[in-house]
Amino acid sequence: IMYVTGLGHGILWRIGLALGAVPALVLLMFRLNLPETPMSLLHRGQFRKAKQASIELFDDPLEMLPDEDVHLEKPKVGDFLKVIWADPVKKRATIFGWISNACQGAEFTAFAFYLPVILVVAGVGVSSSGNITGTNLVTGGIYVLATISGFVAPLMLSRVGHRGLAMWGFGLAFIGLVVGAFALKYDWKVVIVIAACVLMWGHYWDASNGMTINSMVAPPRFKATASGFAYVFVKAASFFGAFIFPVMNAAWGKFGATLAVSVLSAIGFLSAKFILPEMWGYVEQEEAAAVEAAFDESPRRPA
Template identity: 70%
Template sequence: MDQISTMSPDAIRRLSDQATKVLLNKPNTASSTQGGWMMIATILIEAWDLYAIAFVLIFVKTDFNPTAFELGLATAAVQGGALVGAQLGGILADRFGRKAIFVTTMILFIILALAQAFARDIWDLIILRFLIGIPLGSDISNGYAYIMESMSKGKREEMGSRWQFMFGVGEVLSIIVITIMYVAGMDHSLLWRVALALGALPAVILLVGRLNLPETPLSLLQRGQFVKAKQVSKQLFNDSLDMLPNQNVRLPKAKLSDFLSVIWADPIKRRATIFSWISNACQGAEFAAWGFYLPVVLVLSGVGVSNNGNITGTNLVTALVFCLATVSGYVAPLMLSKIGHRGVSMWGYGLAFAGLIMGAIGMYYDWKFVIVIGACVLMWGHYWDASNGMTITSMVAPARFRGTASGFGYLFVKGAAFFGAFVFPILSQNLGNVGATLAVSLLSLTGFLAAKFILPEVYGYVDTEDVT
């Protein structure tokens, strides 16, 4: 008679819980760090795709002559696709494992990114950008689950909070490359196609780097694949989980309907998750509304625009702002051990609020220098306030729901980003740039209040919902 057949389901679950506790408290290793970087690097690809189109919209408009509605939809379509992909990818990752999803999403993104170069009209581009959002959203939710399951406490929080650093790198690279093509005199109809298709290049590099990554032992454990979980744990952490039998088992599949009830039952999980949803929504709309349209705001304000209408100066100012923001994104994770998640969020939203107020004042009085300073303050604050929402929602979730929790959290980022990108031009048209900027500042204020009054300090948190 085999070992498993003599054990009760409760006994098997207790062994699984014991192994889960061991894995969640493991020290970091070189292998787990490599996996973390491979996952967080997805943000660089997303940033390229999102910000490249901000710089080439003017050329898309010249080629296709879209309506304002169509142009807004082309801008926001990738966010709409990510809404679908985030939840779908999280659920599928919990069901089929992390690796199958993160390999599939990269392949799909490469194909769709290249296809953008061959769009025949604005609706081709809108549809392609919506489809691109699906693997992007899926990869983010799956990637955060991977980071939380493959790295040690503290380290996984730092890595998860590096998404703004990676976002800044992607933005700066896109600005520099597109500016070089523009200055070199590339035909504008070709430029926008090349710029959007170039996102496939880092995706190919990332796909190759991910092929040798293992599945996470926690994901295998939650699906009853004990034999493989023991092998991967040995590979990542040099621990073969000897408490587990050398046989696979059938464990009850986690029910999606249980997800919210489990989160709501624990006050720490509940408050941290509510904050992460609010924060993800506020920072998503905050950036999509003002940060995404920063080049447009600067051009309309005359910042960096030459007498003959050349926008190279505007691009360089924008690049410098995002270089500063990238530094902010690098610093934010380092501050977690000093001021915690609440401190990082409160400082971030506070500075973003101040920067938006400065920007509104600068535009009202046509003080170009104040507009630039306000943009710098906003971006420094934004790269702090946006750094940890996904980390928190993924970290506090039980392993069996982690992909689902990450995907659900990312819905708030992308839903708000879609709303912000689509609505900001309408607000600017009806309220003017000053009024629209003041309206966006209310998002930053909301995020600050949520961090102060809702978020419990969860730095170093280790989930214990399934652990006995």
């Protein structure tokens, strides 16, 4: 809307950046009054606060805990890796999560991040006078579709599971990138838009469970470490993709660079198929196993 009104570009991009800070500010305000969970406080040795939080949230005073805080060492990455590596399921799921985070991070920033520029260069939505309002509308429509995909992804878990969701996501992203590469080469403008829609739909699926899986399989004490360590792969790959795609585009052209990015989606698909065990229902299985183990270890009543 601001572009159509003729607002100067020097002001427009600044307003655009400022608007992006509004959701972050809203989240920050909500975060100020967000209570800590008793489990989080327990793992930090803050027993007094944990008991108070438990009373407020669950009406449980946790009388078995002392009324004083205890100094506990913070979880170390080395200890976290030892625990994860000791269990084959946790190990495979964690490795997949790292690969998935890296692939989806680079997949997005190497192509989708530059999507508006790619559409303008390809002439999609650009008028004869050079007006790019149409391009902005096309880009907005693609991201609206991607947002819908993000809401649909959790609904699909009960049908296809985490493994199936990742395979569908990376598979669709791969198809979108390959078709998009040929569409860019032969200047098929409509196909470029369709391929971008397929890519973004798939991307929002394959990006939906990488962090979830890493946190899911980690023991409670290491969940924060698992999440933080896994997120490094997202940001490192995103940084790499954002800077390397223009270099590949200059060296190989849009066709070669886009095909190269599709390799990342293919790697993500193969890792989901051959590395990731099905994780749907994993938490319930772990809890049931823990209850059964506790029951077996408890002293049996005399007959």
